[in-house]
Amino acid sequence: MDDRRFFKIGVGIIVLFILGIVLKAARSVLYPFIVAVFASYVVEPVIVFLRKLKIPKSAVIVLVLLGALALLLSLGLIVYSSGKALAADLPQFEQRLTNLAGAIEKSSGGIPIKLRVAAWIEKVNLGDVASFVKAIVGPFVDLVSKLFLLFVFLAFILAGRGRGTTKLLMVLGPARSAEVLWAIGNINLEVRRYLVIKTLMSLVNGLIVWAVLEIFHVEFALLFGFLAFLLNFIPSVGSLAATVLRVGFALFQFGTIWVPLWILLITVGVDAVLANLIEPRVMGKGLGLSPLVILFSLLFWGWLWGIPGVIMAVPLIAVVKIVCQNVPALQPLALLMEP
Secondary structure: OHHHHHHHHHHHHHHHHHHHHHHHHOHHHHHHHHHHHHHHHHHHHHHHHHHHOOOOHHHHHHHHHHHHHHHHHHHHHHHHHHHHHHHHHHHHHHHHHHHHHHHHHHOOOOOHHHHHHHHHHHHOOHHHHHHHHHHHHHHHHHHHHOHHHHHHHHHHHHHHOOOHHHHHHHHHHHHHHHHHHHHHHHHHHHHHHHHHHHHHHHHHHHHHHHHHHHHOOOOOHHHHHHHHHHHOOOOOHHHHHHHHHHHHHHHHHHOOOHHHHHHHHHHHHHHHHHHHHHHHHHHOOOOOOOHHHHHHHHHHHHHHHHHHHHHHHHHHHHHHHHHHHHOHHHHHHHHHHOO
16 A cells, blocks of 8 residues: 555656646747636636627627737837837936935945945946846747737637537536536636736736826836736735836936835835735635745746746636635645645
């Protein structure tokens, strides 16, 4: 009995190792597919609404695909051009950085830590920062180049929705298929609810950040709004990173503390209201994931797929937990994922 148990554990470890290798090797195909699956859940309410207007299913799918393609292509072009412009303009902020270091040194009052901060600021090479920004923009452009593959997957997923019921009835029979269909329907409902609400909350956050930065005349406001939308899918860490980026850039742009301070207070307040008040009320219940599970998911998917993996890590682990909750044999795993 012990030998069998050790054999099963060994086989499981080998299978996981091979699975990790396959996921890493096939990332250029797999993450567009996963994004397409997530997108199919997000656009499903739109499809249901259009179907209620008596529009044929094929026409609805074509309209949704064309609309999503136009939206993402426009966003990709805007963010790419903004990122390139930011990378090109960063070296021009060298003088502002020098002035900021001088202001810190004058106000140091003999406090060594402020002198060290001023010395550190003077050593910052914005040319290197610009190269880093270009390196960040590059993977995004590569992701945009895979939009065709993503929309091929999305088209097949949307076209194939609803055909699984008939196949399950044929394979499992009426009695067994009813139980399976109930579990699948519940999983689909919870996954759709989570993804739609999370996407809407992230979109609202990004739009508010964009509006606030436009009001204060911060350059590249749209780019920072898009980053706020994207990083909002990463709990806590993502919002913190987006805040540091926009507030730090505003500090360099204006050279004073007051505008960045107002941006910090307003956008952090919006983040807090959306994350702690509105989202839990709309969602009905929290994400319910252990911080350790979230951290492991971020590290694992970041190692596998880089930046796209980090962004998709929490939605992926949330979907895994929803599936585990609705499959009796996997419910102990769902309990282990809870805080």
